[in-house]
Amino acid sequence: MSPLKRTGIAEPLLMPGPDSPWSRVRQSMAWHGHVVVHASWRDWLPAAIADPQLRPLLGARDWQRLNNLADPEARDRFAASRLLVKYTAGAALQTPPETVELASKAGGRPYLRGCDQIEVSLSHTRDLLVVGLNRRGRVGVDTELADRRIQYSAVQRHLCTPAERRWLGALDEAEQQRRLVRTWTLKEAYTKALGQGMRMGFTQFGFDAEAATLLTPQGEPASHGEWAFATFELDGGYLVGVACHDAGLRDEGDTAVSTMLDEGFLGEVVDLVGRVPH
Amino acid sequence: MTETAVRVADPDVRRRAERLEFRFGDPCDPANPLGFRALLAADGSSELLSAAEELLDEEGFGAELVPVALGGRLRDADQLMRMLRPVFRRDVALAFGYGITSLFAAAPVFAAGSPRQRESVAKLLVAGGRAAIVHRSLAHGTAMLRGELTAMEYSGGFVLDGRKDVVINAERAGAVVAYVRTDPAPGPASHSVFLLDPAQLPDDGVRLLKRQPTTGMRGCRFAGYEFDECEVPGDALVGELGAGVRLALRTFQLNRTLITGAVIASVDTVLRAAVRAALAGETLGRRQRGVLAGVFADLLAGDAMATAVLRALSLLPGAAHLAAAELKYLVPDLLRDDLEELATVLGAGGYSRDTDQGMLTKLLRDLPAAGLGHAGTASCQAVVIPQLPALARHFWGREAEPPGVLFGAAESVPHLDIGSLEVAGGGDFLAASLTAVAARLAGSVPEGPYGEALRTMAAAFHADLLALREACLLIEPGDRAVLASPATAALADRHSVLSAAGAALARWEHHRRGAGFLADPAWLVLALHRYGRRLGLTLPPLPPDCVDRVAEELLARFRAGRSFDLHDAPLAEAGTP
Numbered sequence: 001m002s003p004l005k006r007t008g009i010a011e012p013l014l015m016p017g018p019d020s021p022w023s024r025v026r027q028s029m030a031w032h033g034h035v036v037v038h039a040s041w042r043d044w045l046p047a048a049i050a051d052p053q054l055r056p057l058l059g060a061r062d063w064q065r066l067n068n069l070a071d072p073e074a075r076d077r078f079a080a081s082r083l084l085v086k087y088t089a090g091a092a093l094q095t096p097p098e099t100v101e102l103a104s105k106a107g108g109r110p111y112l113r114g115c116d117q118i119e120v121s122l123s124h125t126r127d128l129l130v131v132g133l134n135r136r137g138r139v140g141v142d143t144e145l146a147d148r149r150i151q152y153s154a155v156q157r158h159l160c161t162p163a164e165r166r167w168l169g170a171l172d173e174a175e176q177q178r179r180l181v182r183t184w185t186l187k188e189a190y191t192k193a194l195g196q197g198m199r200m201g202f203t204q205f206g207f208d209a210e211a212a213t214l215l216t217p218q219g220e221p222a223s224h225g226e227w228a229f230a231t232f233e234l235d236g237g238y239l240v241g242v243a244c245h246d247a248g249l250r251d252e253g254d255t256a257v258s259t260m261l262d263e264g265f266l267g268e269v270v271d272l273v274g275r276v277p278h
Numbered sequence: 279m280t281e282t283a284v285r286v287a288d289p290d291v292r293r294r295a296e297r298l299e300f301r302f303g304d305p306c307d308p309a310n311p312l313g314f315r316a317l318l319a320a321d322g323s324s325e326l327l328s329a330a331e332e333l334l335d336e337e338g339f340g341a342e343l344v345p346v347a348l349g350g351r352l353r354d355a356d357q358l359m360r361m362l363r364p365v366f367r368r369d370v371a372l373a374f375g376y377g378i379t380s381l382f383a384a385a386p387v388f389a390a391g392s393p394r395q396r397e398s399v400a401k402l403l404v405a406g407g408r409a410a411i412v413h414r415s416l417a418h419g420t421a422m423l424r425g426e427l428t429a430m431e432y433s434g435g436f437v438l439d440g441r442k443d444v445v446i447n448a449e450r451a452g453a454v455v456a457y458v459r460t461d462p463a464p465g466p467a468s469h470s471v472f473l474l475d476p477a478q479l480p481d482d483g484v485r486l487l488k489r490q491p492t493t494g495m496r497g498c499r500f501a502g503y504e505f506d507e508c509e510v511p512g513d514a515l516v517g518e519l520g521a522g523v524r525l526a527l528r529t530f531q532l533n534r535t536l537i538t539g540a541v542i543a544s545v546d547t548v549l550r551a552a553v554r555a556a557l558a559g560e561t562l563g564r565r566q567r568g569v570l571a572g573v574f575a576d577l578l579a580g581d582a583m584a585t586a587v588l589r590a591l592s593l594l595p596g597a598a599h600l601a602a603a604e605l606k607y608l609v610p611d612l613l614r615d616d617l618e619e620l621a622t623v624l625g626a627g628g629y630s631r632d633t634d635q636g637m638l639t640k641l642l643r644d645l646p647a648a649g650l651g652h653a654g655t656a657s658c659q660a661v662v663i664p665q666l667p668a669l670a671r672h673f674w675g676r677e678a679e680p681p682g683v684l685f686g687a688a689e690s691v692p693h694l695d696i697g698s699l700e701v702a703g704g705g706d707f708l709a710a711s712l713t714a715v716a717a718r719l720a721g722s723v724p725e726g727p728y729g730e731a732l733r734t735m736a737a738a739f740h741a742d743l744l745a746l747r748e749a750c751l752l753i754e755p756g757d758r759a760v761l762a763s764p765a766t767a768a769l770a771d772r773h774s775v776l777s778a779a780g781a782a783l784a785r786w787e788h789h790r791r792g793a794g795f796l797a798d799p800a801w802l803v804l805a806l807h808r809y810g811r812r813l814g815l816t817l818p819p820l821p822p823d824c825v826d827r828v829a830e831e832l833l834a835r836f837r838a839g840r841s842f843d844l845h846d847a848p849l850a851e852a853g854t855p
Contacts, residue, residue, distance in 0.1 A: 114767025
């Protein structure tokens with residue numbers, strides 16, 4: 001794996017199964033405020049299929065969704081992706097994976113129901129699963145095949161701002177392809193972080209040639225440092241784009257569920273509930 | 279000046295709010311010294327707009343924060359909300375920095391202070407002064423909540439130590455209300471509230487710390503205090519020793535409800551800008567209509583919940599705590615998602631009006647600083663989660679519904695008595711409303727596609743409440759390990775959505791025979807559909823003209839310059855009143 005440019009984003013961690021070193025997830029959350037993990041869904045398959053706990057681990061709703069999937073490969077990938085999210089979020093929240101519920105909001109954005117100390121994003125392409133978590137703000141991850149061919153002349157008006165067309169247009173074809181896929185991956189990651197998926201027009205915002213800075217369509221800086229971006233090349237020819245937001249609240253870095261409910265408030269309410277006559 | 283303003287103030291809050299709105303003037307007018315352009319410029323230089331503070335001084339806004347019984351104009355929280363919205367729709371930071379935080383500081387004094395303490399704080403606020411609040415350190419706190427003070431009893435008084443770095447208005451506070459640790463042991467009796475007069479404190483006992491720049495609410499002045507063996511008299515204590523946590527729980531429900539209800543007006547501003555953008559770019563296609571109508575439905579349903587809780591603070595002071603925590607937990611989260619949806623409309627079609635974009639990005643910065651982030655939700659979860667097992671055992675499905683006046687804006691509620699607010703118990707009036715309305719809809723012949731949709735959706739929400747009850751019956755009350763689990767937090771998340779659905783259904787039912795848009799089920803069906811998606815419920819498709827009906831009302835209000843909330847109030851954009 002090679003980071004294409006040094007940024008504020010931590011390198012993705014390989015987590016090939018339930019027995020992965022999950023302390024690294026906690027460490028990354030503590031140090032960087034976020035974590036990106038990746039795995040091949042095939043590596044998680046033995047766990048997904050063999051685990052007699054799969055049903056409680058998935059929860060009623062995802063179990064039902066799994067059983068509604070007709071295609072066996074789609075079922076396996078779905079089960080593996082849910083397990084990866086639950087183990088990763090469980091590590092960050094310091095709680096057993098089966099207690100974590102992945103849900104989606106009205107607009108489709110995934111979230112950990114009841115645990116808004118962490119934002120979540122997921123993506124997959126071919127065999128690769130990617131999960132991003134962030135405790136400082138929104139997060140979006142996207143993955144594409146690095147050698148994906150996109151015909152620049154056909155898509156430039158839909159995918160690129162005028163400023164991007166200026167620098168892309170000046171490159172030779174190979175380099176143009178490479179940078180176009182990178183920019184596209186990042187655009188997907190950013191719109192997922194905003195919870196909008198494909199609903200946000202890709203010409204409404206742009207990136208610089210280094211794929212690190214958010215720009216207006218005219219090429220002016222569009223963020224005051226609250227966003228960080230990076231793209232990574234993983235083994236197997238995958239490209240991963242990450243967009244990370246920092247709401248600037250300078251929290252204490254504690255995302256554990258066990259400490260979430262303030263001892264004073266909780267104690268007082270538990271006490272009173274015990275005493276109130278019903 | 280202020281004395282006169284208080285005396286001549288209109289006794290009708292609707293007219294008083296309208297007067298404030300129109301004195302601020304059209305916010306979009308670039309020449310308006312109190313408009314968006316001026317407010318953004320002030321934010322850019324990290325100050326509050328002084329002309330806006332002067333206007334609020336002239337209007338005697340401080341008196342709005344003081345109960346009528348203490349010489350102010352605060353009758354009930356629903357009325358105060360009407361006065362807050364003209365400020366919040368222009369600048370959240372102005373509302374916080376000018377004054378609403380003074381009420382949050384004063385609330386424990388109004389609730390439990392001695393007559394002398396109450397009078398002194400009331401007098402300060404009515405005269406346009408400010409009270410600052412020094413919070414205790416809270417679980418999962420942000421910088422604003424980090425650090426705390428300690429006190430020891432000493433020859434009839436107390437000695438204060440410790441520092442708090444981030445206190446809004448620390449530099450200009452005429453009174454400081456501090457939550458101070460008076461018992462080193464953890465637990466509910468650990469803290470006490472003190473009312474301090476900065477001018478009376480010994481010079482060497484307290485030091486004002488330098489201003490802290492913040493990412494959000496940049497115009498507010500956050501500074502800190504450091505106490506060093508600072509002696510304070512025994513009568514600085516507010517209420518009983520050790521009552522601080524309970525006083526916080528009692529009074530925070532007021533803050534939670536007011537902030538959440540007022541922020542609806544801040545999102546109104548962005549929705550208005552998005553409508554303007556869509557109309558200007560001739561991009562009001564199907565997708566844009568869907569986004570704009572959806573956000574409008576969220577605002578109306580969110581306001582239905584906020585208004586029910588605001589009125590419950592007067593009507594059901596023993597029970598409002600639960601719904602207040604649910605409101606603050608859920609609605610800001612929905613509104614933040616709404617803002618991001620609106621961003622896609624605002625940025626489309628090459629449209630760029632710098633003040634509109636500026637107000638959106640400013641609001642996205644300001645909301646987390648206004649306590650609408652995880653630290654805020656965690657303290658709400660601490661109120662809701664421990665009550666779930668008891669609610670499942672004794673209330674859901676069995677409780678009588680609340681009085682209808684809770685959902686009727688025209689009828690007035692009793693005066694707010696902050697001292698009568700309770701911390702736990704009292705049932706779940708929004709769940710009771712959901713159960714009662716669902717039962718009535720189930721028993722009625724559905725009227726057309728909307729009647730059928732409402733009946734199906736209300737039944738689905740009610741079924742989810744019953745499923746929630748089954749899950750909560752399995753939780754042993756007081757089992758802290760189970761309470762502090764994501765699985766239980768997920769149940770609380772679902773309960774908050776069901777509460778919101780109950781409030782919206784009851785509000786519509788109360789108005790269904792009346793005139794105006796609130797009687798139209800279209801907004802309700804659209805809002806419930808969005809709530810249902812969040813719960814993962816399988817719901818019937820929307821009636822075909824649902825989005826269009828809501829969008830038409832939105833456009834009509836936009837053109838007439840009227841607010842996108844339950845009040846449908848005239849705004850300064852409409853021109854001269």
